Amino acid sequence: MTDQGRADQGTAHHDAPDTSDAWLVVIDMQHVFTGDSPWAAPRYAEAAAAVERLLPRFPGRTVLTRFVAPEHPTGAWEPYYRDWPFALVPDADPLYALTEPFATRADQGDPVVTEPTFGKWGTGLQAVTGPRPHLVLTGVSTDCCVLSTALAAADAGARVTIVAEACAGASDADHARALDAMRLYAPLVTVVDAL
Numbered sequence: 001m002t003d004q005g006r007a008d009q010g011t012a013h014h015d016a017p018d019t020s021d022a023w024l025v026v027i028d029m030q031h032v033f034t035g036d037s038p039w040a041a042p043r044y045a046e047a048a049a050a051v052e053r054l055l056p057r058f059p060g061r062t063v064l065t066r067f068v069a070p071e072h073p074t075g076a077w078e079p080y081y082r083d084w085p086f087a088l089v090p091d092a093d094p095l096y097a098l099t100e101p102f103a104t105r106a107d108q109g110d111p112v113v114t115e116p117t118f119g120k121w122g123t124g125l126q127a128v129t130g131p132r133p134h135l136v137l138t139g140v141s142t143d144c145c146v147l148s149t150a151l152a153a154a155d156a157g158a159r160v161t162i163v164a165e166a167c168a169g170a171s172d173a174d175h176a177r178a179l180d181a182m183r184l185y186a187p188l189v190t191v192v193d194a195l
Helices: 003-011 044-058 077-083 103-106 122-129 142-155 172-183
Strands: 025-026 062-067 111-113 134-140 159-168 189-192
Touching: 025 044, 025 122, 025 142, 044 103, 044 134, 062 103, 062 122, 062 142, 062 159, 111 122, 122 142, 134 142, 142 159, 142 172, 142 189, 159 172
Parallel strands: 025 062, 025 134, 062 111, 134 159, 159 189
Antiparallel strands: none
């Protein structure tokens, strides 16, 4: 193989999964994960731009999720919110609002699934996508809500594709570690750099 052939092979997406019937799941693109929030993902803007590029490829098959605090934390969530009291606000608080262009997409009719849990796979998401869909996961943070959603969905029999450039972690190292962990679940979970 020529050097150019190797270079082309490294950048081509010929191994990219068929997403013609897949659902794009945009996980938790919210203000709480931006700016000077203690939960900010440093590469949020880059991930958001990558997600935005994907939106036209999933007409009628895009679902947005939101993480919110429970009204009354119970169990292990009690000490969690003692550590993060800033986040213990109602789900209507601007902190939990979607950022643009995702807020506009929600206003235009893309379904929104709101959960007080890291993982978004559950009855709400299944009601939109069906019980065993192909999910293309994007969003934040790779090492928390994306990872939690991916593993629960895969366990339930969903086919899961993670788009690395369209995700952001709490740090670059955490992002990379989470992607490595999800690669361990192949072929139930596939990690691609881009689509």
